[in-house]
Amino acid sequence: MTQKILTIGLPSGSLMEPTIALFAKAGYAISGSSRSYRPSVDDPELRIRLLRAQEISRYIEHGYLDCGITGHDWVEENGSDVEEVAKLPYSKATANPTRWVLVVPEDSPIKTTHDLAGKRVATEAVGITRRFFERAGVNAEVEFSWGATEVKVPDLVDAIVDITETGSSLRANNLRIVDTLMESYPALFANRLAWADEWKREKISRLSLLLKGALAARDLVGLKMNLPEAGLKKLLETLPALRNPTVSPLAQPGWVAIETVIEEKVVREIIPSLKNLGAEGIIEYPLNKVVY
Numbered sequence: 125m126t127q128k129i130l131t132i133g134l135p136s137g138s139l140m141e142p143t144i145a146l147f148a149k150a151g152y153a154i155s156g157s158s159r160s161y162r163p164s165v166d167d168p169e170l171r172i173r174l175l176r177a178q179e180i181s182r183y184i185e186h187g188y189l190d191c192g193i194t195g196h197d198w199v200e201e202n203g204s205d206v207e208e209v210a211k212l213p214y215s216k217a218t219a220n221p222t223r224w225v226l227v228v229p230e231d232s233p234i235k236t237t238h239d240l241a242g243k244r245v246a247t248e249a250v251g252i253t254r255r256f257f258e259r260a261g262v263n264a265e266v267e268f269s270w271g272a273t274e275v276k277v278p279d280l281v282d283a284i285v286d287i288t289e290t291g292s293s294l295r296a297n298n299l300r301i302v303d304t305l306m307e308s309y310p311a312l313f314a315n316r317l318a319w320a321d322e323w324k325r326e327k328i329s330r331l332s333l334l335l336k337g338a339l340a341a342r343d344l345v346g347l348k349m350n351l352p353e354a355g356l357k358k359l360l361e362t363l364p365a366l367r368n369p370t371v372s373p374l375a376q377p378g379w380v381a382i383e384t385v386i387e388e389k390v391v392r393e394i395i396p397s398l399k400n401l402g403a404e405g406i407i408e409y410p411l412n413k414v415v416y
Contacts, residue, residue: 127168127169128323128324129169129170129171130190130191130318130324131171131188132170132171132173132190132193133172133173133180133189133191133193133194134172134173135174135175135177135193135194136175136177137176137177138216139193139310142214142216143193143214143310146338146339147335147338149412149413150331150334150335150338150413151412152165152167152170153165153166154172160174161175162174173189177194177198177310178194178202178248180192180193181194181198181199181204181206182202182204185202185204185205185206185315189315190315190318191312191314191324192313193212193310193313194311194313195222195309195310196309197222199311199313201250201251201252203251204313205316206313206314206315207313207314207316208312209311209314209319209328209329210312210332210335210336211309212309212311212312212335212339213310214309214342215289216289219342219343220289221307221309222287222288222289222307222308223287223304223306223307224249224252224253224285224286224287224305224306224308225287225288225294225303225304225305226240226283226284226301226302226304226305227277227285227286227294227299227302228278228282228283228299229278229298229299229300230298230299230300232277232278232300234282234283235302236302237256237257237302238260240262240264240282241263241264242263242264242265243264243265243281243283244265244283245257245264245266245267245282246267246269246273246276246277246280246281246284246285247267247269247273247284247285248268248270248271248273248286248287249285250267250268252305253266253285253305254266256285274286274294277299283302312331312335314328333415334413337413337414337415338413340413340414340415340416341411341412341414343389344385344387344388344411344414345385345386345391345410345411346384346408346410346411347383347384347385347386347391348381348382348383348384348405348406348407348409349381349398349405350380350381350382350403350404351379351401351403352378352380352402353378353380355402355403356371356382358401359398362401363394363397363398368384369382369383370382370383382403391408395408
């Protein structure tokens, strides 16, 4: 019997490390050189291909990949007919979406999108940019940029459309954002025929559940402690962040064990308060997945 295999495309480049880290939290160990097109994974039913995010949706649509992770922006740019399985809100440096922005030099006289009528704009996302100007009713000349787009203004073009997460690189190059074309997060997309296949759909759905669980746990930690039972009511009234904890009696009469999941940034604020309320044996521990 031929072994069933699910082929998945993962983004290389700036998203590769956070994607591999996300898979690790979801329980999949991916290994191999960063230059390898075919890294190994500890699931014999998965076959991974590392590809440019720009290409993944096209390979999914045409069936070379069963599924893959790429941004909504590249699905729109390529006009790919694919099935969206799950939004995965993560990015290179933060949990914020990436943005495609219309950019000019800081000292440019261009203030609005309409000021670019008859002007030249360079971008890697030609389709997104042309449709943006069409919706705005602006006749601008849009040309493809092969990279290093930010260095082309103002000598070669009047403006660029580039991708940014924090805006720090644009500011470092003395560039100013005029408008935002779209925001984009990565998502898990599937080939429509693969999604219609019972085994592949089940495998993709399981993968989706684990990836979403890993993302849900990203800013959370587990917290457990022991507390005199008499102080439980006051603790819950004083610290609403500890809502719906698990409370269990201890072998020692008059004491209870409390366990909860809480935002990591809250823990540093409440541990002293927990101590003051009589809690002992306070333990904070990391979480890999939280599945709702």
